[in-house]
Amino acid sequence: MTRKSNAEFVKWFGPLLDALRDLGDSGRPREVSDRIAKNLNLTDEVLDETLKSGDSRFHNQVAWARQYLVWEGMLKSSKHGTWTLTEKGRTAHISDAQAAEIFKKWVAIHAENRKQKAAEQGEATEEEAPTPDTPQADQKMSLIAILRSLSPLGFEKVSQELLRESGFENVEITGGSADGGIDGFGTLEINPFVSFKVLFQCKRYADGNLVGRSQVGDFRNAMIGRAEKGIIITTSSFTNAAVVEANREGAPKVELVDGAKLVEMFQRVELGVKKRTVYDVDLSYFERFRD
Template identity: 25%
Template structure:
């Protein structure tokens, strides 16, 4: 089955706690993973941020919501147990426990920032329908949507730029990624070679221990295998073992397979979509308008409490 949303975890979590004993968060994660028959891959699936397993995150937020509603309590760090209110709730055998159910408790309404007045009834109803993901997931999802829209706009501008500007753009990006030494050294690389299929040579590191040969081309149609073969042939003529083919378009499946199966020569294909993603990641051609920091408790700070 797929990973359950955090609201679906609430009732099984309460049922685990009904014995009145103290439970650790880690034990509850293990119990619930078995309860939902999650596979190893589902257990390992990470949030978009890559910082925490998705299931663990959802269990944590289910616990938080139940604590805020007064159904669970946390007598000490990373430990929880059921409250008298929680026992009363479970004694009525609810079919489900979700955010809508929890809004009967004033403490939870305050936590959720909700208001039970008639003016806000439509807002509450909408929240009940859409609140299926945790705050971290919502933030990551919104970020990815903004990043995708930005990448699309950026690619349009890159495709409209001149070939010379595109080559300079490639140089600046490679330098920001740690290649080519200084921008002055790298700037001399593009357009220097003149060999068919090679647009330039750039240092792999600041010491120049190895060289990377570059093909940087604006392209409208899909780049096929023949173009990559020409590039590999040009590399062989130079005795080169590493090359990067950068384009504003995309590569055919055959081209990708050919590059991937090369044994003695390492070829990296960078299409327009990947190019703009790197530009965003390395702040090339874009500017930061706002930043948000997601913080968590520093357990080490409280270790000697």
């Protein structure tokens, strides 16, 4: 990837701030991305483009835009997944030229930081900031690769264990070709008085092979009369049309778990992964003390 293509995410700086203002100064990552897509009337072609990991390129770029705005002091650095504007961010309106300057500024800061670290360790380093398509020490792709390497039945079984660890009871795999598109079912208890049956479908897909609208519709049809809720779990992602279909008004809602969310679920219950703590220097904190 060239540096030019890696820096494409700077175009989302201004739209990201606008989206957060529309949402009341804060929002969950997907809410923010969806609002940007709505505000700019982005096409399915843009929204369905994926990275090698199978993640949405658009959502990935918006996440990187958010990171640069955190460094710039326009967004808070939340530990709980909510993106929130700071006072500086609430009043900021960023032009394309200003976005480019912010990007260059933090490229230089990170390059200098790595130079100093390399000098201390006696190692060579590249003068380039982290970029969306070359994440540093990212374990997500390796976990997705492992899940994709499992057999179809193996992926269903590990999904079964994940659902059990996530609070589902009586989780069973249906198996066989006569399952009507249903790979398994379980019961989710909301409280001692309320519980409901959930059906799930597992799609062990490779890069770029997205779950489409028709597959969501077929799964919902298979649910009718059998369960109140349905979940589609994939190692890939979903087309924008599939997301719209899953949330269509007047139809049973289908929960969609893509590769990124799947990794988060494994990490949350620490299933098949080992937790470790790594501390990185928060450069944005020290930036205000440079003057």
